Amino acid sequence: MRLDAIRDVLQCEVLTGADLLGTDVDTAVASDAMSAVLAAPHPQALMITGLTNIHSVRTALIAYISAIVYVRGARPDEATIRLAREKKIALLATALGMFDCCGILHRHGIKGAT
Amino acid sequence: MTEELLRRSFEVRGQDFENAGETSAEVTAILKDLEIDPDIILRVGVVTFEAEMNVVMYAEKATVTFILADDEIAVEVIDQGPGIPNIELAMQPGYSTASDEMREMGFGYGLGLPNIKKNSDAFVLESQVGKGTKVYSSIRLDPHG
Numbered sequence: 664m665r666l667d668a669i670r671d672v673l674q675c676e677v678l679t680g681a682d683l684l685g686t687d688v689d690t691a692v693a694s695d696a697m698s699a700v701l702a703a704p705h706p707q708a709l710m711i712t713g714l715t716n717i718h719s720v721r722t723a724l725i726a727y728i729s730a731i732v733y734v735r736g737a738r739p740d741e742a743t744i745r746l747a748r749e750k751k752i753a754l755l756a757t758a759l760g761m762f763d764c765c766g767i768l769h770r771h772g773i774k775g776a777t
Numbered sequence: 778m779t780e781e782l783l784r785r786s787f788e789v790r791g792q793d794f795e796n797a798g799e800t801s802a803e804v805t806a807i808l809k810d811l812e813i814d815p816d817i818i819l820r821v822g823v824v825t826f827e828a829e830m831n832v833v834m835y836a837e838k839a840t841v842t843f844i845l846a847d848d849e850i851a852v853e854v855i856d857q858g859p860g861i862p863n864i865e866l867a868m869q870p871g872y873s874t875a876s877d878e879m880r881e882m883g884f885g886y887g888l889g890l891p892n893i894k895k896n897s898d899a900f901v902l903e904s905q906v907g908k909g910t911k912v913y914s915s916i917r918l919d920p921h922g
Binding site for chain 2: 704712719
């Protein structure tokens with residue numbers, strides 16, 4: 664599933680990485696605990712999280728995550744967005760909760776990272 | 778016989794959440810420049826990042842040493858801090874003494890040390906209460922070697 668399709672089904676605002684939305688994603692990991700993301704890394708996976716600090720992007724970098732969806736209307740600060748832009752990680756934000764995001768993406772064929 | 782090719786040391790300060798993760802970013806950037814296998818970089822990155830976060834959360838300061846050899850990559854973290862009273866317990870996934878503030882930063886869920894061990898081919902954890910903790914992890918460059 665392409666990131667632009669994920670943006671549409673989760674009704675996301677694109678915070679950075681509009682040029683990266685053609686990227687295909689088939690796996691996602693959802694957690695506010697960054698060690699949980701690092702415990703099941705999957706290259707090019709999507710991260711779904713409510714954690715908006717800079718460690719979300721630093722974790723994404725270590726785990727080769729291609730994009731982050733911030734849930735529950737949470738938004739990262741400018742420094743976090745800047746780092747993501749520099750490192751070419753797409754950041755999206757949705758008002759939906761984590762459970763709904765996971766359910767919608769699962770219905771569209773996205774698998775969980777194990 | 779192992780031949781050391783590159784050694785770099787980094788200082789990491791306790792409670793420095795703002796810069797936490799920069800050492801692991803630097804280490805992985807070095808490995809990417811050297812065109813090391815991405816799977817290996819991922820494992821070294823997880824080990825270094827988790828170890829670095831442990832220092833930031835629990836220790837006063839630490840030296841993180843990264844050693845690239847012809848057949849393996851080693852990460853050694855020696856901290857000055859409270860030490861770990863019960864290593865067996867600390868290694869149990871989910872066990873944590875982290876504060877709510879640490880969890881709000883996205884860490885302290887009791888997965889750090891298990892993640893380091895899982896990504897290591899060799900792993901040593903030594904600790905002295907009141908003095909500090911030493912974590913040693915090495916990852917073979919040729920997983921079939």
